[in-house]
Amino acid sequence: MDSTFRVPRHALLRAKLTLIRRRETDSATFRRVLAEMGAILTAEILRDLPEAMAGIETPVGPMDAPVLAAPEPCLVAVLRAGLGLLEGARMVLPDAPVGHLGLVRDEATLQASEYVVRLPRDLAQRGALVLDPMLATGGSAIQAIARVKQAGATSVRFACVVAAPEGVRALQAAHPDVPILSAALDERLNEHGYIVPGLGDAGDRCFGTD
Structure with missing residues (x-):
């Protein structure tokens, strides 16, 4: 793994990941904790956004204070499971535009196909x-990021909860300019393309489906 991939040293994030890894964790708890992790991951991956200084008035007096130098980035959730992270990301960036990409994986070929694309118009600026x-x-x-770039985004970041080495290498090869943040780097993929030890199907566990 090169410098585009990072697993933060964050005790809260690791503890929450352990909770959603557990087989016995129910759907409501899984969904809540996934949102909490979404907030932490969003704050962590955007920690180096460019800043500028602006004059403000506090209740006590004037000061020069840091503000974002550019508009907040758009939040793009890959459906369905990305909605769980999006809920937390929106707590951090409540005014950011939101996009949705619906992708479904063929369990035989492991290839993803699109069923919905709804992206904000100002991706190029944000x-x-x-x-x-x-x-x-x-x-x-890879497909989601390509779609976002096609829509005009020149600066793209990717955040996930669990990554497999195979997926990290593939994403880095396809989009070497995209920073990747994950709460954990797991061992490998199994013969069905699932992450080991992983946490199962995040969409099913988030929404209580089989």
Whole structure:
């Protein structure tokens, strides 16, 4: 892995990941904790956004204070499971435009196909943070980021909860300019393309489906 991939040293993030990894964690708890992780990951991956100084008035007096030098990035959720991270990301950036990319993976070929694309119009000015809990084979992430770039985004970041080495390498090869943040780097993919040890199907566990 090169410098575009990072796993933060964050005790809260690791503890929350352990909770959603547990087989016995119910759907409501999974969804809540996934949102909490989305907030932490969003704050972490955007920690180096460019800043400027602006004059403000506090209740006590004037000061020069840091503000963002550019508009907040758009938040783009890869459906369905990305909605869980999006809920937390919007707590951090409540005014950011939101996009949705619907991708479904063929369980035989492991390739992703689109079923919905709804992206903000100002991606070129804002850039994007793409959210998807799982980076397994990398196919969905690669396709989602390509779509966001096609829509005009020149600055793109990707955040996930669990990544497999195979997916990280594939995403880095396809989009070497995109920073990747994950709460964990797991061991490998199994023969069905699932991350080991992973946490199962994030969409099913988030929304209580089989």
